[in-house]
Amino acid sequence: MEHVTQDEIEDLSLSLPTVGSMQIAGSNGFGHNIEFMSQAYLRNRSSEIDIEVEHDTSIAHIDQPLPIFLKFANVEYKVKTNQAFSNNPVKAVVSKVASQFENDNYKHILKGITGSISPGEILALMGPSGSGKTTLLKILGGRLHENVKGTVTYNDIPYNPALKRRVGFVTQDDVLFPQLTVEETLVFAAFLRLPCKMNRRQKYERVEVILKELGLERCRHTRIGGGLVKGVSGGERKRASIGHEILVDPSLLLLDEPTSGLDSTSANRLLQVLQGLAKMGKTIITTIHQPSSRIFHMFEKILLIAEGYPVYYGKAGDSMEYFSSLGFIPEIAMNPAEFLLDLATGQVNDISVPDDLYPPQVTTEREKIVIRYLQHKYKVMLEPKENHQGSKAPEHLQMAVKVRKDWTISWWEQFRVLSKRTYRERCRDYFDKLRLVQSVGVALLLGLLWWKSSTATEAQLRDQIGLMFYICIFWTSSSIFGAVYVFPFEKMYLVKERKADMYRLSVYYVCSTLCDMIAHILYPTFFMCIVYFMAGFKRTVQCFFLTLATTLLIAITSQGAGELFGAAVMSIRRAGMVASLILMLFLLTGGYYVQHIPKFMRWLKYLSFMYYGFRLLLKVQYSGDDLYNCESKEGCRTLQSSPSFDTVGLNGGLKEVWVLLAMAIVYRFLAYICLSRKINSCNL
Numbered sequence: 030m031e032h033v034t035q036d037e038i039e040d041l042s043l044s045l046p047t048v049g050s051m052q053i054a055g056s057n058g059f060g061h062n063i064e065f066m067s068q069a070y071l072r073n074r075s076s077e078i079d080i081e082v083e084h085d086t087s088i089a090h091i092d093q094p095l096p097i098f099l100k101f102a103n104v105e106y107k108v109k110t111n112q113a114f115s116n117n118p119v120k121a122v123v124s125k126v127a128s129q130f131e132n133d134n135y136k137h138i139l140k141g142i143t144g145s146i147s148p149g150e151i152l153a154l155m156g157p158s159g160s161g162k163t164t165l166l167k168i169l170g171g172r173l174h175e176n177v178k179g180t181v182t183y184n185d186i187p188y189n190p191a192l193k194r195r196v197g198f199v200t201q202d203d204v205l206f207p208q209l210t211v212e213e214t215l216v217f218a219a220f221l222r223l224p225c226k227m228n229r230r231q232k233y234e235r236v237e238v239i240l241k242e243l244g245l246e247r248c249r250h251t252r253i254g255g256g257l258v259k260g261v262s263g264g265e266r267k268r269a270s271i272g273h274e275i276l277v278d279p280s281l282l283l284l285d286e287p288t289s290g291l292d293s294t295s296a297n298r299l300l301q302v303l304q305g306l307a308k309m310g311k312t313i314i315t316t317i318h319q320p321s322s323r324i325f326h327m328f329e330k331i332l333l334i335a336e337g338y339p340v341y342y343g344k345a346g347d348s349m350e351y352f353s354s355l356g357f358i359p360e361i362a363m364n365p366a367e368f369l370l371d372l373a374t375g376q377v378n379d380i381s382v383p384d385d386l387y388p389p390q391v392t393t394e395r396e397k398i399v400i401r402y403l404q405h406k407y408k409v410m411l412e413p414k415e416n417h418q419g420s421k422a423p424e425h426l427q428m429a430v431k432v433r434k435d436w437t438i439s440w441w442e443q444f445r446v447l448s449k450r451t452y453r454e455r456c457r458d459y460f461d462k463l464r465l466v467q468s469v470g471v472a473l474l475l476g477l478l479w480w481k482s483s484t485a486t487e488a489q490l491r492d493q494i495g496l497m498f499y500i501c502i503f504w505t506s507s508s509i510f511g512a513v514y515v516f517p518f519e520k521m522y523l524v525k526e527r528k529a530d531m532y533r534l535s536v537y538y539v540c541s542t543l544c545d546m547i548a549h550i551l552y553p554t555f556f557m558c559i560v561y562f563m564a565g566f567k568r569t570v571q572c573f574f575l576t577l578a579t580t581l582l583i584a585i586t587s588q589g590a591g592e593l594f595g596a597a598v599m600s601i602r603r604a605g606m607v608a609s610l611i612l613m614l615f616l617l618t619g620g621y622y623v624q625h626i627p628k629f630m631r632w633l634k635y636l637s638f639m640y641y642g643f644r645l646l647l648k649v650q651y652s653g654d655d656l657y658n659c660e661s662k663e664g665c666r667t668l669q670s671s672p673s674f675d676t677v678g679l680n681g682g683l684k685e686v687w688v689l690l691a692m693a694i695v696y697r698f699l700a701y702i703c704l705s706r707k708i709n710s711c712n713l
């Protein structure tokens with residue numbers, strides 16, 4: 030393998046933005062096109078998205094894509110049907126007993142699919158909706174293992190985690206952060222996924238090449254968008270998704286419906302890009318719904334699936350001839366893809382079907398006839414038209430499927446890149462700005478309602494206690510709801526990126542918590558600065574900072590609780606319900622509304638961080654003789670010694686601080702465990 034030296038790159042990079050390209054012949058016989066960017070141009074780019082990564086003057090050795098020969102034989106997949114989990118206990122028992130005798134509790138999704146593909150080829154998985162294309166793609170990408178029968182080998186060895194960084198998987202729905210621009214998306218991915226040996230400039234170079242190759246230069250500064258955020262077009266988003274995957278030069282590229290939603294020109298252009306990638310030695314498998322005839326002929330091979338059965342596997346160009354030889358002849362001029370899909374769905378109105386295909390008892394659904402014909406009468410259809418064994422991977426490649434260890438950047442580097450991305454993504458969130466306005470607005474409103482001089486009567490003190498509890502409620506609920514949706518919202522991004530081994534889960538968790546914590550610290554600080562002085566709390570520096578610290582502690586503990594609820598259920602709807610229920614419970618047992626909790630339920634208040642937060646706020650304001658500065662000292666004493674508002678024993682130390690700190694840590698620890706369990710068991 031040849032390497033390009035730094036000098037060579039610098040000599041060649043003279044003008045904007047691309048000044049040359051160079052063809053390198055790899056030892057495997059596949060060419061690699063390297064394009065060079067102007068130094069000045071790249072310097073500008075790097076300052077726009079400034080990620081500081083230590084400069085490494087050594088040459089980047091992006092190991093060339095390892096050619097992958099993929100073979101799959103008799104792949105079967107089934108899932109348990111709901112019947113097995115019926116809510117009716119009688120039905121459940123009956124179905125359990127029945128399942129011991131027969132295997133009818135399973136839905137068979139793939140029924141013995143066989144095929145192979147070599148580097149440089151594009152295999153298209155075709156078939157009607159629900160036929161099993163995505164399922165097969167997931168199995169081939171190593172994303173689905175349970176209940177899978179048959180063999181899938183990569184260079185003649187089974188799937189192993191070392192392949193993670195050699196497989197690119199473009200999902201049907203583009204899973205990209207909506208707030209980031211196209212360029213930012215690729216740059217952050219480059220800094221997380223490309224080998225640590227590559228220096229910063231080389232990573233930017235790679236992004237430039239991808240942007241150019243995929244025609245994304247025009248929209249490089251446009252946000253990805255999605256949902257309520259306006260962003261790039263569907264085709265551009267799809268190309269950005271592909272760019273995200275081909276950035277790391279994967280050997281095997283799997284794409285699920287890459288052309289869906291694209292006009293025929295964009296779809297054609299995308300296929301040309303895929304053809305270019307295949308020519309570079311990549312093995313490409315794509316599912317496709319209804320390709321135009323132009324696109325159809327771009328595929329080397331097609332695998333037609335109907336109801337999980339392999340109906341045709343072979344060269345795309347031979348398919349019409351093959352079916353004609355069996356007696357299936359289109360009566361009108363038809364796009365071959367349309368013809369194959371009609372056959373697979375049983376819509377044979379414009380196709381002449383040989384008479385002897387109909388079984389003796391004529392069934393109502395013609396599609397069943399076709400399938401039955403294809404599957405049972407003409408067994409030849411199940412046999413490969415081509416040699417299913419595929420070309421054998423050369424011996425040296427079998428050993429080469431090893432982990433790209435030097436590709437993994439350190440925990441600290443991952444943290445630096447990911448925290449920047451998380452911050453950028455979240456600080457642009459409209460709802461975060463809304464929360465800031467909400468905090469300041471509520472603070473002003475409360476300040477006006479509780480407007481007081483620095484001295485207060487006993488009655489006013491009681492009002493102040495009410496305000497303190499309100500502050501507890503406000504920051505508990507605001508922080509819980511600010512955190513509870515984070516993991517359910519980001520679940521799909523997290524699953525996708527973890528499957529691609531982009532970073533460690535611990536890095537994600539720390540970045541997410543710390544980035545959000547900025548808001549959980551800033552907003553209560555603004556809030557308290559306004560309310561504290563308007564509501565006439567004790568005017569001492571010590572008291573102010575202690576009250577502020579208590580509020581922050583409440584917010585941070587609540588954030589941990591929110592993360593825990595979100596990670597435990599991982600569903601937006603359920604997370605909200607769980608959070609409101611628990612919040613309600615904590616609120617009632619927080620020591621303000623109910624002072625005489627029945628003995629058997631008293632333990633509940635010790636679980637409520639609102640109880641500890643409220644007591645802490647009261648202690649800071651009302652404990653110790655020297656802290657009284659109210660008009661009615663007698664009133665304060667009465668308040669302190671009365672059992673109302675749970676203020677008994679306010680003179681004790683600030684042990685609640687430790688309880689809240691411990692809760693904040695335990696909640697986060699549990700949240701991390703839940704998150705890792707949920708994410709590891711999740712499939713995209």
Ligand SMILES: Nc1ncnc2c1ncn2[C@@H]1O[C@H](COP(=O)(O)OP(=O)(O)OP(=O)(O)O)[C@@H](O)[C@H]1O
Nearest residue numbers: 108136138156157158159160161162163164165318
């Ligand atoms: N975990 C599952 N549980 C139950 N059914 C499933 C499961 N996974 C897939 N299926 C079913 O298997 C069938 C094939 O699904 P798959 O997503 O592979 O189809 P597809 O050919 O990719 O369809 P489309 O083109 O619409 O994306 C569908 O009927 C689907 O409902």
